[in-house]
Amino acid sequence: MFIKLVNMKEIAANLKVIREKIVAATAKRPSEYNYFEPQLVAVSKFKPTELVIEAYEAGQRHFGENYVNELIEKGTSQTLVEKCNEIKWHFIGHLQRNKVNKVLAVPNLYLIETVDSEKIAAALDNAWPKFRKSNDTKLKVMVQVNTSKEEEKSGCEINEVSKLVRYVTENCKNLDFLGLMTIGMYGYDTAKGPNPDFIALKKCKDDVCTELNLDTKKVELSMGMSTDYEHAIEVGSNIVRVGTAIFGERPQKA
Numbered sequence: 001m002f003i004k005l006v007n008m009k010e011i012a013a014n015l016k017v018i019r020e021k022i023v024a025a026t027a028k029r030p031s032e033y034n035y036f037e038p039q040l041v042a043v044s045k046f047k048p049t050e051l052v053i054e055a056y057e058a059g060q061r062h063f064g065e066n067y068v069n070e071l072i073e074k075g076t077s078q079t080l081v082e083k084c085n086e087i088k089w090h091f092i093g094h095l096q097r098n099k100v101n102k103v104l105a106v107p108n109l110y111l112i113e114t115v116d117s118e119k120i121a122a123a124l125d126n127a128w129p130k131f132r133k134s135n136d137t138k139l140k141v142m143v144q145v146n147t148s149k150e151e152e153k154s155g156c157e158i159n160e161v162s163k164l165v166r167y168v169t170e171n172c173k174n175l176d177f178l179g180l181m182t183i184g185m186y187g188y189d190t191a192k193g194p195n196p197d198f199i200a201l202k203k204c205k206d207d208v209c210t211e212l213n214l215d216t217k218k219v220e221l222s223m224g225m226s227t228d229y230e231h232a233i234e235v236g237s238n239i240v241r242v243g244t245a246i247f248g249e250r251p252q253k254a
């Protein structure tokens, strides 16, 4: 199943290297970003539960999954629930309304990063009271933006972001709007200059904050993956989602 086997020691070593690079990139940011530390999300898609546990035991707490079934399989695994009681799951894949209840039932679900329509926001808002542990906890969500305007990518279109954020903040009393997320185009060569997806997401945030009168410090950005997380941090990313650099190559999806 694996192109490259990654063992326990390697995962701990990879995490150590990445954390050091994050610290170095953080130090290179313009001082306007000094009010926050970037957060590393370990993306474990296509990787077995054992490797999630290894990374957890190496100190990693935030994990991301793209596929509902994989999130459920790992997130509800008895061993994982016992060994990783502080795990925080980010759902980072495309979410369909008929899967909302399944995702919300996962223990230690922390954040849905991929809200891209009013329909899915409404479905999450309506369903959350059935799942939350206490009455006043809101479900954290981010709005996914299709900054690269590629047809096959999901996400809300740039010119609709403000409308969707307004909907979430004004109409969805059970949701806590955390910020904006993008996947962006793969394999951008940073030698060509700043990544246009990162610039576009930052601009979206500035526009949304102006239009809706939100505090820019309270709107986070989730951007940057294995090949470009350092660069993303340098231009203001709050959350980087790293898979391959921690867990090794993934098999190509058929």
Ligand SMILES: *Cc1c(COP(=O)(O)O)cnc(C)c1O
Pocket: 043, 045, 066, 092, 093, 183, 225, 226, 227, 241, 242, 243, 244, 245
């Ligand atoms: C797979 C995936 C990642 C991680 O990608 P890597 O290149 O392996 O670091 C991050 N975000 C999303 C949404 C993904 O699907």
